[in-house]
Amino acid sequence: MQIISIDDDYQAWREAALQALASRMAPEDIDWRVIADDDRAATPALFDDRARVPRAAVAPAKVRISRELGELLKDAACYRDTARWAFLYRVLWRWHDGDRSVASAADCDGARLYKMAKAVRRAKHDMIAYVRFRLREPGNDVPAPDQPEYVAWYEPEHDVLAWSAEHFARRMGRSTWLISTPDAAAWWDGKNLRLEHRPASSSDHCRHTADEAEALWLAYYRSTFNPARLNETAFEQHMSVRFWKGLPEGHLIPSMISEAKSGAQRIAQARGVGMLGGKSVPVDAHDAQPARAQPSTLDACRRCELWRHATQAVDGIGPDDARIMLIGEQPGDQEDLAGKPFIGPAGRLLDVAIERAELRREHLYLTNAVKHFKWMLRGKRRLHKTAAQQEIEACGYWLQRELERVTPAVVVTLGATALTALLREKVSLRDWLDRPIEVDGMRVIATYHPSFALRQEHDEARERVLDAIASALARARDLADAERER
Secondary structure (H helix, E strand, O other): OEEEEEOOOHHHHHHHHHHHHHOOOOHHHEEEEEOOHHHOOOOOOOEOOOOOOOOOOOOOOOOOOOHHHHHHHHHHOOOOOOOHHHHHHHHHHHHHOOOHHHHOOOOHHHHHHHHHHHHHHHHHHHHHHHOOOEEEOOOOOOOHHHOOOEEEEOOOOOOOHHHHHHHHHHHOOOOOEEEEOOOOEEEEOOOOEEEEOOOOOOOOOOOEOOOHHHHHHHHHHHHOOOHHHOOHHHHHHHOOHHHHHHOOOOOHHHHHHHHHHHHHHHHOOOHHHHOOOOOOOOOOOOOOOOOOOOOOOHHHOOOOOHHHOOOOOOOOEOOOOOOEEEEEOOOOHHHHHHOOOOOOHHHHHHHHHHHHOOOOHHHOEEEEOOOOOOEEEEOOEEEEOOOOHHHHHHHHHHHHHHHHHHOOOEEEEEOHHHHHHHHOOOOOHHHOEOOOEEEOOEEEEEEOOHHHHHOOOOHHHHHHHHHHHHHHHHHHHHHHHHHHHO
16 A cells, blocks of 8 residues: 655645656555644655555656536535545546546546535635635734734534635635635735635634724614515525624624514515504405506417416417418427417327328418416426416417407317316316317317327227327318307
8 A cells, every 4th residue: 555645725736636647656556634723834755654656756647638628627625534645646647547437427436526516616606706815904913914804703514725725816816814714715916816724713813803894784674674575584595694603794694584574574564664653454465466557469468377487488470361270288498488379299299180181281370379388397397287277267368369360260278277268167088089160250179189099009099099089070160160150
């Protein structure tokens, strides 16, 4: 077993790793050790006395890695794990031997590497977001030239102080500052950045005083807090409790949450506002909505919540003088993206039924009872989800406008949702198949939706459904012809 002692940073590991690769040291033959500050002067060699190759005997290996792998290694090097240097060397060893799968998240080592890098990148984001510089309290413990103007205390989850310090050095200009952490501290004197690797506590360098800017910030933070919209679980997911003690507003958060739970959330205002003159009148959220005129365009429709997750509304298509109107359920995934009805798999099957019925698609008016795509995520796919009754009723406004504009002689409803929308009550499709009825002066024929044929497991069953749809369309054609001859 070869012992390699290094400083606890990426550059030192990289130099040692390249020399170890040049000596063809396998990962399992190396014991990686970090040099403690007290032992630094007593460790002049990279390899100890039991190592086969002294530091200067072998030239470093030349390894070409992808940019993505290089970024992953640098980020993972900041991950707090005593075995990180040994693990990173194993990754580099496999890559150097031609095993490119090590850089894939599907590989065991690759998955671990991605996980480490992701955690470090999150820690970088958190540190930038939650470090708060505060005006330093004057004192005699540090000479005036070495006193920073601003101080901050932060407890990072991983070793991201050096990276974050460079970020703040670029952002803070000539203002001097100090960031202290439990393991190290970063100083910026307006020109140079200095890192100290030594244990610290929150009181070592962080005696501060509240200035006018901080008082103004606290007043702003408290006044913008809306107790009626408090979601404590979501709040703590976005800003973990462990960050609160380092924030000037941190001491306000528990009291504001407590006030929200003890009444402010119910009256939708802070206690200071609630103490003003006037009477608090509880109002149902639905009744509190202002009266709105009917939307003038389908794209502006907000009659239900489906618009929030759809790409766009999908209007009907076809001539306004069409004698036959086909009503489906709702747009599918492809229809939602393209903005046109019946262009996906179900639409292509409908084209087959239209051709069998000796009709032409361009002579028909095609639309849906529901105008927005309702879906649920399954892996990376958006799967259709049946519209609720209230969503069908909300879209009934638009369907009625289409019926009044087109005034078809015959309507063919494809599926139970379309029939429910037309009859304005929930019905079973099986009770209405092959039963032409009259609704508001129109002849209505109910049949299956083409997607029902797609869901059949056997070809024979699929053909039976397709024939039923084609038969319904042929009957609609005959009824429309008879109506024209009258």
